[in-house]
Amino acid sequence: MIARTLYDKLWESHTVHVEEDGTTLLYIDRHLVHEVTSPQAFEGMKLARRKPWRVSANLAVADHNVPTTNRSGGIADPVSRLQVDTLDRNCEEHGIVEFRMNDARQGIVHVIGPEQGATLPGMTVVCGDSHTSTHGAFACLAFGIGTSEVEHVLSTQCLLAKKMKNMLVRIEGPLARGVTAKDIALAVIGRIGVAGGTGCTIEYAGGTVRSLTLEGRMTLCNMSIEAGARAGLVAVDEATLAYLKGRPFAPRGELWDRAVAHWRTLKSDPEAKFDREVAIDARSIKPQVTWGTSPEMVVTVDERVPDPDREKDAIRREGMERALTYMGLRPNTPMTDIRIDKVFIGSCTNSRIEDLRAAAAIVRGRRLASNVRLAMVVPGSGLVKAQAEHEGLDRVFKDAGFEWREPGCSMCLGMNADRLEPGERCASTSNRNFEGRQGTGGRTHLVSPEMAAAAAIAGHFVDVRRWR
Amino acid sequence: MMESFTVLHALVAPLDRANVDTDQIIPKQFLKSIKRTGFGVNLFDAWRYLDAGQPAKSDAGRPLNPDFVLNQPRYQGASILLARKNFGCGSSREHAPWALAEYGFRALIAPSYADIFFNNCCKNGLLPVTLTEAEVDRLFHEVAAFPGFRLIVDLEKQTVATPDGSKVMRFDIDPFRKYCLVNGLDDIGLTLRHADKIRAFEERRRFEQPWLFG
Numbered sequence: 269m270i271a272r273t274l275y276d277k278l279w280e281s282h283t284v285h286v287e288e289d290g291t292t293l294l295y296i297d298r299h300l301v302h303e304v305t306s307p308q309a310f311e312g313m314k315l316a317r318r319k320p321w322r323v324s325a326n327l328a329v330a331d332h333n334v335p336t337t338n339r340s341g342g343i344a345d346p347v348s349r350l351q352v353d354t355l356d357r358n359c360e361e362h363g364i365v366e367f368r369m370n371d372a373r374q375g376i377v378h379v380i381g382p383e384q385g386a387t388l389p390g391m392t393v394v395c396g397d398s399h400t401s402t403h404g405a406f407a408c409l410a411f412g413i414g415t416s417e418v419e420h421v422l423s424t425q426c427l428l429a430k431k432m433k434n435m436l437v438r439i440e441g442p443l444a445r446g447v448t449a450k451d452i453a454l455a456v457i458g459r460i461g462v463a464g465g466t467g468c469t470i471e472y473a474g475g476t477v478r479s480l481t482l483e484g485r486m487t488l489c490n491m492s493i494e495a496g497a498r499a500g501l502v503a504v505d506e507a508t509l510a511y512l513k514g515r516p517f518a519p520r521g522e523l524w525d526r527a528v529a530h531w532r533t534l535k536s537d538p539e540a541k542f543d544r545e546v547a548i549d550a551r552s553i554k555p556q557v558t559w560g561t562s563p564e565m566v567v568t569v570d571e572r573v574p575d576p577d578r579e580k581d582a583i584r585r586e587g588m589e590r591a592l593t594y595m596g597l598r599p600n601t602p603m604t605d606i607r608i609d610k611v612f613i614g615s616c617t618n619s620r621i622e623d624l625r626a627a628a629a630i631v632r633g634r635r636l637a638s639n640v641r642l643a644m645v646v647p648g649s650g651l652v653k654a655q656a657e658h659e660g661l662d663r664v665f666k667d668a669g670f671e672w673r674e675p676g677c678s679m680c681l682g683m684n685a686d687r688l689e690p691g692e693r694c695a696s697t698s699n700r701n702f703e704g705r706q707g708t709g710g711r712t713h714l715v716s717p718e719m720a721a722a723a724a725i726a727g728h729f730v731d732v733r734r735w736r
Numbered sequence: 737m738m739e740s741f742t743v744l745h746a747l748v749a750p751l752d753r754a755n756v757d758t759d760q761i762i763p764k765q766f767l768k769s770i771k772r773t774g775f776g777v778n779l780f781d782a783w784r785y786l787d788a789g790q791p792a793k794s795d796a797g798r799p800l801n802p803d804f805v806l807n808q809p810r811y812q813g814a815s816i817l818l819a820r821k822n823f824g825c826g827s828s829r830e831h832a833p834w835a836l837a838e839y840g841f842r843a844l845i846a847p848s849y850a851d852i853f854f855n856n857c858c859k860n861g862l863l864p865v866t867l868t869e870a871e872v873d874r875l876f877h878e879v880a881a882f883p884g885f886r887l888i889v890d891l892e893k894q895t896v897a898t899p900d901g902s903k904v905m906r907f908d909i910d911p912f913r914k915y916c917l918v919n920g921l922d923d924i925g926l927t928l929r930h931a932d933k934i935r936a937f938e939e940r941r942r943f944e945q946p947w948l949f950g
Contacts, residue, residue: 284937285930291912293930295937297948305829307770316924322938324949333768347768347792354770391948398828398852414830414856415772424927426934430910432851462755463822466851496825498851519947527947562755583754583820590753681764681827690788700826702759708788 271539273434274501275469278409278534282392284426294429297391298408299421301328301364302377303355304683305396309419310358320362321425327386328359328366331376332683336646336673339369348684375649375675378402378616382486383649385515389504389531394421399616399699401492404500405485406508407534409469411498433543435468435497436536439476441550446732448626449484450618450697450716452476452548453491454556458566460546465497468544471536472502476550482511483620490617491699494563503535557603557729558701558714560591565701567603569719569731575599594703595711596691604729606713607639610694611670611724612706613717614646615680618697623717624656627697628664630721630735636669637727644671644686646678670724682707695723738861740920744842744889745899749806749814750879756819757826758853762835765791775831776838780806806839810883818875819846823864824853833857843889845896847872858913861920865889865896865907891918 272280285293306328313319320326333348343349352369359366367373373380378399381387387403393410394400396418403410417427437456457464470492472485480488485502492500502508509528512518519527554568565588567574576588576599592599597606613619613627624647636643645665647653653675656662662672679686680698688694688710697720698705701712715723718732766778768791781789784806786799800807806814817836823846824832833856836844843863857864867875879885888897891914897904909917916923927934942949 285933287912289911291910293927293934295934295941304767308772308830311770311772316922318924321934345768351768351770388948390945396828396830398826412828412852414828414833414852414859416830416856416859420924420927423924424931424934425938426927426930428912428923428927462825463848463850466822466848493826496822496850517950519950523947527945530945562757587754681759683764683767700757700759702757702826704763704782705759708763708782 271537271541273536273540273542274407274471274503274534275409275434276540278390278392279431281390282409290430292429292431293426294392295426296394296421297325298386298393299326300377300381300393300395300400301326301355301418302332302395302397303330303351304332305415306358306418307351307354308415309422312419313422318423320364320422323363325425326364327381328355328364329374329377329380330355330369332677332681334369334676335684336676336678336686339674345685372650372654375652376616376619376677378490379619379648379652382406382482383515383651385512385518388512388518389508389534394427398493399490401498401500402486402490402616404489404492405482405502407501407504407531409499412493432498433468435465435470436542436545437470437472437548438474438545439472439548439550440474441476443476443550443553444733446555446718446735447553448716448718449480449487451553451556452550453488454558454563454566454714455553456548457491457495457563458556459548460495462494462562462564463496465492465495468497469499469501470495470497472500477502478505481622482507483622486620487617494699504531555716555719555732557719559595559597559603560588561594561701561703562591563699563701563714565591569603569729571603573597573599573601573603604731607693607728608695608713608723609639609641609692610688611640611643611720612646612679612694612696612698613644613720614648614678615698616648616677617699618717619646619648619652621652621655623697624652624661625659627717627721628661630718630732631668631670631725632664634668634725636724639727640724642671643669643724644673644679646673647675649675668725679706681705695720695729738859738920738922741842741861741863741891741917743891744815746815746842746886747811747813748816748818748875748879748885748887749811750818750876751805752820752876754820755822755825758824758829758832759826761824761832762829763789765789767829767831772834773838775835779835779839780804813840815840815842816887816889817841817844818872818879819844820872821847821869823849825850828852830856833860833862837862845872845875858917861917863889863891863917867896867905867907871905
């Protein structure tokens, strides 16, 4: 038998039909739905007089528009409110399970899927959101889709797709103290570029990846799309099984045992061939900070803002100059001299309990720097928030001057009221530093939770490896 | 049914930067709409206007940024957007192709696109043409040099040509995508022709992996 990659196995096991040119009808096991990219799909389905193919495949939650402050009065912004109400109505009409805004299980769609065990190994998981790549941490083929495809999945339980190439990112070696999955992700993007994974599914492998917790693997897979890859994958191991056992949507009893027997096969064969391989030595990875307006514009915290004059490629040089102007930075400034105005700890990249614990450990017993106008912690879900409060992390953050908020996407993209003002500079644990992403004119530096927490206390970026 | 795409003979507008992300194409505040229309006026909003745009507010009378390329008189009426590599990266928002199409673009020409964006374009009759970096680079020079520069995009022949026929560049596209675009086909309808196959697949899966159907 031909050796196959994990991606090959997942693809083949979901193939319903293949057109002559290789376009494949791919069966979808799990469809996650949120309020921003679904209303037009539900409307299209209604206009075509169709119904959801398999209602139980869908799980819905409102996350992008929800306020992170007191929710007892509902959503103040009428435009946001209409979008969330529309999701509620659509789910009710079709009998789709939805965690509503005041449900303790509500949260960011990519946090709640795994948290509920709604994301399982061997599945295909899609959502009208590019960060669906997150779920690949569980050895499922998970990728983001557009609204037309949301309607396609609702109506047919399938998608039309062409197979991607196989790319392997192998990371070996121990991580230094203060270096996290987020730093690995940014280092990978810095190495291969924001289009380095375009047309590929990335499998992350190697001892370093194995040593990451499932939450760390989610952070790594989440950022695959920032390297251009629609999907990231990590093979199943004991940690995967331990994470899933007992989750509400996970199988139980005899079904669990049968599922586990199958899940253990979800790894690339030893002889499997990849179209592209990248090897990274974990010992070389330091805490990362982005300086520009694309996630590939990244350096390590002990470096300086790059100088466009040293860039030979004209298009790249112009891009760097434009980014520096937007970011209000001068070439050759040490990254640790960059002072910040706001701090955001949250997003589908870094809002899980381990992220909050790591940030709290940095903050404990300290106060925000005087130049930091706002530092906020936005847990990924109501359950993450409850767990953090049970551990007293909320007090640690509040005592330091942080705001402790309700779960949602929040200032990762600022569709709700949480955003940067023009010119404000933010240390953010989110995933995109695009122009205007966190608010028109806002300046985003992507970092790990530890780095964001340390910057909040110091008022500027600091090397957490030396944090005492 | 989406609009079918056969031959487009149109004015070209250049957007000379790499890695243009969908947050730039249509900023997040406009994604709150529950409709498929109304995005064209906010295409490239932060670059196109001098003030900050708000959803559900009229854009009439907002100050235009005269330096932004699409605001220049010579590019008014353009239906082909010439772009650099990795166009449409970032968010999966289909509002990006909706905004481009509503503004008036029917085709894009770039050396590469982000995968999700590329798919989303095809679902909306907006043709993303891929040419080599060298070809795209030359087109940028020509657009700049010749006001009123037009191109003919022929999907059936898979060519981009100058109107005088002096230059013809070929491009690749998956036959199935081409078939859908040329015929303006709704691919949900196409998929449902295989409904029996989907049902059979699903039944087998339910038997073999029942935990997926809890």
